[in-house]
Amino acid sequence: MLDYDDDSLVTNNHPSSLLVPTLLSCTSKKRLDGADVLTAYVAGLETQYHLAHEYDLEWHVESGWHATPTLGIFGVVAATANLLDLSPEETEHAFNIASSMPAGLRQNFGTMTKPLHVGHAARSGLTAVLLASEGFTADKRAFDEFVSLYMGGHDDTRPELELEHDWLSLYDTTYHLKKYPCCGNAHAAIAGALELSQDYEFSTNEIHAVTILAPEFTKSDLQYPNPSSGLEAKFSMEYAVAKALVEGELVLGDFTDEQLDNEIVEDLRQRILYEGNKDIPFGDFETTVEIELQCGTTLQTVCHEPPGTHENPLTDSEIESKFMNCATQTVGRTAAARALEQLLNLRNVSDVSKICDSLRR
Amino acid sequence: MLDYDDDSLVTNNHPSSLLVPTLLSCTSKKRLDGADVLTAYVAGLETQYHLAHEYDLEWHVESGWHATPTLGIFGVVAATANLLDLSPEETEHAFNIASSMPAGLRQNFGTMTKPLHVGHAARSGLTAVLLASEGFTADKRAFDEFVSLYMGGHDDTRPELELEHDWLSLYDTTYHLKKYPCCGNAHAAIAGALELSQDYEFSTNEIHAVTILAPEFTKSDLQYPNPSSGLEAKFSMEYAVAKALVEGELVLGDFTDEQLDNEIVEDLRQRILYEGNKDIPFGDFETTVEIELQCGTTLQTVCHEPPGTHENPLTDSEIESKFMNCATQTVGRTAAARALEQLLNLRNVSDVSKICDSLRR
Numbered sequence: 001m002l003d004y005d006d007d008s009l010v011t012n013n014h015p016s017s018l019l020v021p022t023l024l025s026c027t028s029k030k031r032l033d034g035a036d037v038l039t040a041y042v043a044g045l046e047t048q049y050h051l052a053h054e055y056d057l058e059w060h061v062e063s064g065w066h067a068t069p070t071l072g073i074f075g076v077v078a079a080t081a082n083l084l085d086l087s088p089e090e091t092e093h094a095f096n097i098a099s100s101m102p103a104g105l106r107q108n109f110g111t112m113t114k115p116l117h118v119g120h121a122a123r124s125g126l127t128a129v130l131l132a133s134e135g136f137t138a139d140k141r142a143f144d145e146f147v148s149l150y151m152g153g154h155d156d157t158r159p160e161l162e163l164e165h166d167w168l169s170l171y172d173t174t175y176h177l178k179k180y181p182c183c184g185n186a187h188a189a190i191a192g193a194l195e196l197s198q199d200y201e202f203s204t205n206e207i208h209a210v211t212i213l214a215p216e217f218t219k220s221d222l223q224y225p226n227p228s229s230g231l232e233a234k235f236s237m238e239y240a241v242a243k244a245l246v247e248g249e250l251v252l253g254d255f256t257d258e259q260l261d262n263e264i265v266e267d268l269r270q271r272i273l274y275e276g277n278k279d280i281p282f283g284d285f286e287t288t289v290e291i292e293l294q295c296g297t298t299l300q301t302v303c304h305e306p307p308g309t310h311e312n313p314l315t316d317s318e319i320e321s322k323f324m325n326c327a328t329q330t331v332g333r334t335a336a337a338r339a340l341e342q343l344l345n346l347r348n349v350s351d352v353s354k355i356c357d358s359l360r361r
Numbered sequence: 362m363l364d365y366d367d368d369s370l371v372t373n374n375h376p377s378s379l380l381v382p383t384l385l386s387c388t389s390k391k392r393l394d395g396a397d398v399l400t401a402y403v404a405g406l407e408t409q410y411h412l413a414h415e416y417d418l419e420w421h422v423e424s425g426w427h428a429t430p431t432l433g434i435f436g437v438v439a440a441t442a443n444l445l446d447l448s449p450e451e452t453e454h455a456f457n458i459a460s461s462m463p464a465g466l467r468q469n470f471g472t473m474t475k476p477l478h479v480g481h482a483a484r485s486g487l488t489a490v491l492l493a494s495e496g497f498t499a500d501k502r503a504f505d506e507f508v509s510l511y512m513g514g515h516d517d518t519r520p521e522l523e524l525e526h527d528w529l530s531l532y533d534t535t536y537h538l539k540k541y542p543c544c545g546n547a548h549a550a551i552a553g554a555l556e557l558s559q560d561y562e563f564s565t566n567e568i569h570a571v572t573i574l575a576p577e578f579t580k581s582d583l584q585y586p587n588p589s590s591g592l593e594a595k596f597s598m599e600y601a602v603a604k605a606l607v608e609g610e611l612v613l614g615d616f617t618d619e620q621l622d623n624e625i626v627e628d629l630r631q632r633i634l635y636e637g638n639k640d641i642p643f644g645d646f647e648t649t650v651e652i653e654l655q656c657g658t659t660l661q662t663v664c665h666e667p668p669g670t671h672e673n674p675l676t677d678s679e680i681e682s683k684f685m686n687c688a689t690q691t692v693g694r695t696a697a698a699r700a701l702e703q704l705l706n707l708r709n710v711s712d713v714s715k716i717c718d719s720l721r722r
Contacts (some may be wrong), residue, residue: 107506138474145468
């Protein structure tokens, strides 16, 4: 429940949160090498991209669905069907079985139920594949019915995908690694606020007010102006920006219940105004941060690409450090470092279950 | 996967298919007496009735949702929260957690995935309750969001329920036990066809054609004019009526893959015309069966209430015989008879887990 995963603007979801644990769980059924697992992962990712591109993702998300499980379940089906060598017919049944299982509401963001969506959908997708591999049947039109109910039907206005060419560019331009451990829709504002505070070196108590103008669609995710728990704080634009300005950075430990009990952050949070801009297209980050100082000076910046996006990628050492921060929540540094070494060399690992062993508590 | 369960016109679903196994599973967590289990069952049933009555069930079903899991999951939440003594706050969280889990498409009727819906939703509802009982949280507006997405929003045109008075009449008038082991929407046609064949004593090869005029909404469930498996045959109006006319009754064994290989039934099935009548309100059974004999005579009947409905209930011995037919698919006659005796006296059973023991293979 770290809310620190990868992020895809094309699918408006966190593709790896379902794919990685499900693929690793398959190593208990079958000996799998790293290249197999990578191929299956790509199949899972491409399937989600395809769904998001072919159908009306904006309608889906704005209707209230949480795209991580509702698209991700089909990513899991594609990935595990690939890994477990299902026939085309079995794979088709698996997709149609899974069409009866997607669920997850954005309304539950900021509660424990958001990460539950991920586990529920990952289990459901893998269940569909295992059932299909044993001869379980579904209706051949069930997936079309899923599309009609959950995605607003087929969107004929979209251009045909040219697969070979487009998938690679989709990867390159849309797959982000979060630098900050909170909702990705707050990242451009956090980056903008930190940029101003680093460039102008004012202290927190010199700030009179902060105004954030972010894309309108971010408002329904960042629904806690006044968070009452660490979980809600991850979905609070106001808290995230206030905490970043006070601390000069944002780390995993900043989103605990205890951290909310901080007068300086609390005081600044109440002077942050967060507004939605309807002119920015769905999926764009463009966010304006304006800081008005007590002295009357107003500082402003516009962030188009927060750190972790393709245009502003994390460095290798930032990625390694993020992995170590996450993994050491559960296992010791030695085990985490061993797993990292194997993961960085995944293509050449002959038995992926050994990585799971390294990460076992 | 017998498709032989109870049937509710108010909820357009099979309320006990989720409630009974889930409640029985709770006997492994806690010693429960029969009165507790009955109370919890009623809570589960009332909750589904409330959902169907308060919101737009017709929209829900006609959109493509399968109401057995999508309403049933909340029945399971209410029933098991009652049985496991959750606090009101925990129960509210359980409803809001479960709001992120309903799924199931009517498109998958006639395949193995239809009964999978039931197990998937029963597990999800119980999971929500067990999580809530351990302090797991959800958003307080998630259930409203479920209603908005799945039920077409709140239907203000419906009259307020007068609970104490109405629930009892809902039970009495809307809760059916299937006499025939196939989709309930075919029952009025089956009963009408059997009535004509008993009253006029023609033989099958004297039939020139059969015309069935059933409510329009039955057409989307009974989607297999030409079934290719026993599962599809349960959702085939044409097969069910042909088989009933040939055999003079319909029993569990009539819906196996092997039974489809029958020339006489097959020949008659192809002479059955099944049409939808848009004038009959959603939920009514009214079905006209017309049989034209080779000699030119035309016989006609209209069935308003097939056997098993409130107006035309099964006898006690029919119910007992149905239980024995179902239970002996799994356990021997002695064990089934012992379980039946305990179930008929459920209110006075001091430890319901003993009934489960009787039914264990």
